[in-house]
Amino acid sequence: xxxxxxxxxxxxxxxxxxxxxxxxxxxxxxxxxxxxxxxxxxxxxxxxxxxxxxxxxxxxxxxxxxxxxxxxxxxxxxxxxxxxxxxxxxxxxxxxxxxxxxxxxxxxxxxxxxxxxxxxxxxxxxxxxxxxxxxxxx
Amino acid sequence: xxxxxxxxxxxxxxxxxxxxxxxxxxxxxxxxxxxxxxxxxxxxxxxxxxxxxxxxxxxxxxxxxxxxxxxxxxxxxxxxxxxxxxxxxxxxxxxxxxxxxxxxxxxxxxxxxxxxxxxxxxxxxxxxxxxxxxxxxxxxxxxxxxxxxxxxxxxxxxxxxxxxxxxx
Numbered sequence: 001x002x003x004x005x006x007x008x009x010x011x012x013x014x015x016x017x018x019x020x021x022x023x024x025x026x027x028x029x030x031x032x033x034x035x036x037x038x039x040x041x042x043x044x045x046x047x048x049x050x051x052x053x054x055x056x057x058x059x060x061x062x063x064x065x066x067x068x069x070x071x072x073x074x075x076x077x078x079x080x081x082x083x084x085x086x087x088x089x090x091x092x093x094x095x096x097x098x099x100x101x102x103x104x105x106x107x108x109x110x111x112x113x114x115x116x117x118x119x120x121x122x123x124x125x126x127x128x129x130x131x132x133x134x135x136x137x138x
Numbered sequence: 139x140x141x142x143x144x145x146x147x148x149x150x151x152x153x154x155x156x157x158x159x160x161x162x163x164x165x166x167x168x169x170x171x172x173x174x175x176x177x178x179x180x181x182x183x184x185x186x187x188x189x190x191x192x193x194x195x196x197x198x199x200x201x202x203x204x205x206x207x208x209x210x211x212x213x214x215x216x217x218x219x220x221x222x223x224x225x226x227x228x229x230x231x232x233x234x235x236x237x238x239x240x241x242x243x244x245x246x247x248x249x250x251x252x253x254x255x256x257x258x259x260x261x262x263x264x265x266x267x268x269x270x271x272x273x274x275x276x277x278x279x280x281x282x283x284x285x286x287x288x289x290x291x292x293x294x295x296x297x298x299x300x301x302x303x304x305x306x
Contacts (some may be wrong), residue, residue, distance in 0.1 A: 001175075025159065029239050032150070032157035034191035037198045038209030048214040050237035051186050051303045063277055064158030067183045076164045076246075077176045082293075083240030089304065 001075040002137035004112045007102055013073040017065040017120070021057060021094045022025040023126035029061040055088040066120045066129050069098035074135035080113065084131030088122075095123040105137070144282070148249040151181045154188055181247040186282050186291045187239075187283040189255050210289045236297035237275060237305070253290060258296065270296040271301025 018025070027041050035058055038045040045059045053057050067103040070082065090096065105114050114137045120129035150165070155273050163170040164297035165181055171179040190196045201205040208217040215268040247253070260277030267273050 010265075025157065027156040032194065033152040033188045035187075035198050036200060036209075038207075040252075042209040044210040044214050045208070049210075053306070060184055060239065061158065064154075064182065064184045065211055068158055068160040068162075071162065076162070077175065077180055079183050079243050081240070081242050083236045083238070086236055088158065089306065121152075 001078050002073075002135060004114075004137045005106060007105065007114065007137065009102050009104060011015060012099055013069070014097055015069040017069050017096050017098045019095045021090065021096070023055060023092045024056065026057050026061060026092070028046055029058055029064070033058065033060060034080055035060070042055075054092060056092075057094075059086040062086065062090045062096070062120060062129055065096060066098045066118060066131070069099055070116070070118065070133055070135075073100050074114070074116075074133075074137075077135060078136045080136060081134040082118075082131070083133070084118065084129045086128070087130055088128045089127050090122065090128050094116040094132050096128065098129075100133070103132075141292075142189065142193045142255055144186070144255065146247055146249050146253065148179050150188065150191075151179060151185065152173040152248065154185055155182055156184065156203045158182060158184070160302075176246065178248050183241060183243065184239075184253075185247055186253065186293055187242070189253070189282070195208040235288075235298050235300060236295065237298040240257040244290040247282075247290060251290070252285045254284075255280045255282050255293075266289065267300075269306075270304040273301070274299040 024028050030036050030041055037051065040055055041059050044055045046052050054069040066084065067082060090095040103117050105112065116133040116135060118131040118133055119127055121127050139178050152166040155162065160182060164174060164176060165182060168179060200296050206216060208215055210216060257280040262276045265273045275296055277294060277296050280293045281289055284290050
């Protein structure tokens, strides 16, 4: 859990959450999540029928990868809220970096809550996820 | 309405954590988890999305009753040309993309929980976009309650139907 005596507004934490994303990892996410939309695993369907350049990651895989950075930073079972917008697609071969920024630290109903801004970018510095989170601190 | 209860199992949590590349032992190592402040294995924050596994009618899973599937087989699309609810050209269903996802956590999800999701439609709105034509957004709010009726996770999803594939 975040320690309120050790964090300040403006602090950041960032991690590379996936390097050179493999199609197989996307398939792995399809199997675990149950979302078998062929856009994520079926290159023939996705290129020939729908017209995308290749399969691409589930938005929720990008969010899951981003969440890994977040839980590494705020600790296990400490999140109160986590929300994102998917601003660009994530493709096989992408390397993603996720960053959390402390926006405010506040007391509410006897708890210390930390508001975080979230952003995940790819290797070309294109933002693929923007979002926010609220975490419990001690 | 078909039953969609999501029994939380630790092997499913382990597989889900692997799929997001998360090696945190709180998601699979019972000894580590039991000795931690959290006290047990828990699920990663986006895990309730896997409730799709337990929805008998989930449209993005090939069915075992021979109803067909819109992904490629012998042909680029396996969808039948007519009479298919998944879109005649096979591309219809695939034009739906995930625009936003928000979670509120009321307590951690643990193995042994049985979560019952209840989904209500939310707002809908439209927007024009240079990259994908007319966009139709729709929101849904899903409350996951446990075996005691207590609220565990609230999930708000926003889907978007695009007029054409998103230009990159």
